[in-house]
Amino acid sequence: MNIYVLGAGSMGAALIAGLCNLENVSRENIYVLSGHTESTAKIAHKYQINPVGQLAEFSGADLVINATPVDVTRTILPKLASIITAETVVVSVAYGVDVPELKQLLGRVTGLIYMIPNIPVSVNQGVLAVDSTVDQASEDTPVMELLRGLGQIVRVEADLLDVVSAGGGSAPAFAAIFVEALADSMVLHGLGRKVAYQVAEQMLRGTASLLLDRQILPAQLKDLVASPGGSTIRGVNALEQHGFRAAVMEAITKTIA
Ligand SMILES: NC(=O)C1=CN([C@@H]2O[C@H](COP(=O)(O)OP(=O)(O)OC[C@H]3O[C@@H](n4cnc5c(N)ncnc54)[C@H](O)[C@@H]3O)[C@@H](O)[C@H]2O)C=CC1
Ligand SMILES: O=C(O)[C@@H]1CCC=N1
CATH class of the missing domain: 1.10.3730.10 (ProC C-terminal domain-like)
Structure with a gap:
C-alpha cells in the first residue's frame, strides 16, 4: 500500500513515526509532502521515506493521510480530489473538518475517514477517534487494519467525536x-x-x-x-x-x- 502523508508538522510526523514502526509497512512505500521543500526533505531524511515535490505526485496513492491545518485542508482537498483515483482512501485528521464537509471538499462519498488521533501514535500507543458513520471505518478494511497498528481505535458517532x-x-x-x-x-x-x-x-x-x-x-x-x-x-x-x-x-x- 502506497501511503502519502500531506502535512508533516506535529501530527503528520507522529503518524509517520508510528507507521515506520509497523512491520507490515515498508518505508519505501511512505511519501511525504509538507508546506516547505526544506521541511519535506528534513522529515523524509529523518524517517528514510520519500519526499514529494508537488501535489500532482499524489496520483500514485492508495492512501492519503491529510495532516494539514484546517484552513489548508479546506483549500487543498479539492485540488487533491482531481489528482487521486476513486480507489484512493483519504484519511483526514484536520479537527473540525467533518465527514459532511469532507464529502463536499473531495466530491465523493466513499473512501474517506475522519479521524482524530493523538500524539502517542508516534509510539503506536495512540487513541484514534474515528467517525463510525463512514463506510471505510468498518473494522475489516486494509486501512483500518493499518490504523490499528498506531493504537486503539475508538469508533464513535459523529456528534461524540469532539468529546473523544x-x-x-x-x-x-x-x-x-x-x-x-x-x-x-x-x-x-x-x-x-x-x-x-x-x-x-x-x-x-x-x-x-x-x-x-x-x-x-x-x-x-x-x-x-x-x-x-x-x-x-x-x-x-x-x-x-x-x-x-x-x-x-x-x-x-x-x-x-
Ligand atoms: N497536534 C495534534 O496533536 C493533533 C492535530 N490534529 C490535526 O492535525 C492537523 C495538523 O496539526 P499540527 O500537526 O498540530 O500542526 P503543525 O502546524 O505542526 O503542522 C502543519 C503541517 O502542515 C504543513 N502544511 C501547511 N501548508 C501545507 C500545504 N499547502 N501542503 C502541504 N503541507 C502543508 C506544514 O508545513 C506543517 O508540516 C490539524 O488540522 C489538526 O487539527 C489532529 C489531532 C491531534
Ligand atoms: O489542538 C487541536 O486543535 C488539535 C485537535 C486535537 C489535538 N490537537
Missing part, C-alpha cells in the same frame, strides 16, 4: 502539564530535575498500565494508594480544595466548545 478528541487528542497536553507541575513540585522540595521527570513519567506510565491491564476503576486505585490517616489523603484533600476535578472537567468542556 478532547479527552484523547488534546489531553496529552493536559497530562504533560500535570507531569511538569509534578516534577516542578519535586524540584521545589530539593529533588534533581532529571530524577523528578523520571519519577513523574514512570508514575504515569505505571498508573495507566495498571488501570488498563487490571481493569480496576480509578476510584479503586486511589483508595488502594491512600492509607488511612496517611500522607496521600492529605494530598487528595488539597487537590479537592483547589478544584482539581472541576478544573479538569472545565478544560475538557472548553476544549469541546
Whole structure:
C-alpha cells in the first residue's frame, strides 16, 4: 500500500513515526509532502521515506493521510480530489473538518475517514477517534487494519467525536502539564530535575498500565494508594480544595466548545 502523508508538522510526523514502526509497512512505500521543500526533505531524511515535490505526485496513492491545518485542508482537498483515483482512501485528521464537509471538499462519498488521533501514535500507543458513520471505518478494511497498528481505535458517532478528541487528542497536553507541575513540585522540595521527570513519567506510565491491564476503576486505585490517616489523603484533600476535578472537567468542556 502506497501511503502519502500531506502535512508533516506535529501530527503528520507522529503518524509517520508510528507507521515506520509497523512491520507490515515498508518505508519505501511512505511519501511525504509538507508546506516547505526544506521541511519535506528534513522529515523524509529523518524517517528514510520519500519526499514529494508537488501535489500532482499524489496520483500514485492508495492512501492519503491529510495532516494539514484546517484552513489548508479546506483549500487543498479539492485540488487533491482531481489528482487521486476513486480507489484512493483519504484519511483526514484536520479537527473540525467533518465527514459532511469532507464529502463536499473531495466530491465523493466513499473512501474517506475522519479521524482524530493523538500524539502517542508516534509510539503506536495512540487513541484514534474515528467517525463510525463512514463506510471505510468498518473494522475489516486494509486501512483500518493499518490504523490499528498506531493504537486503539475508538469508533464513535459523529456528534461524540469532539468529546473523544478532547479527552484523547488534546489531553496529552493536559497530562504533560500535570507531569511538569509534578516534577516542578519535586524540584521545589530539593529533588534533581532529571530524577523528578523520571519519577513523574514512570508514575504515569505505571498508573495507566495498571488501570488498563487490571481493569480496576480509578476510584479503586486511589483508595488502594491512600492509607488511612496517611500522607496521600492529605494530598487528595488539597487537590479537592483547589478544584482539581472541576478544573479538569472545565478544560475538557472548553476544549469541546
Ligand atoms: N497536534 C495534534 O496533536 C493533533 C492535530 N490534529 C490535526 O492535525 C492537523 C495538523 O496539526 P499540527 O500537526 O498540530 O500542526 P503543525 O502546524 O505542526 O503542522 C502543519 C503541517 O502542515 C504543513 N502544511 C501547511 N501548508 C501545507 C500545504 N499547502 N501542503 C502541504 N503541507 C502543508 C506544514 O508545513 C506543517 O508540516 C490539524 O488540522 C489538526 O487539527 C489532529 C489531532 C491531534
Ligand atoms: O489542538 C487541536 O486543535 C488539535 C485537535 C486535537 C489535538 N490537537
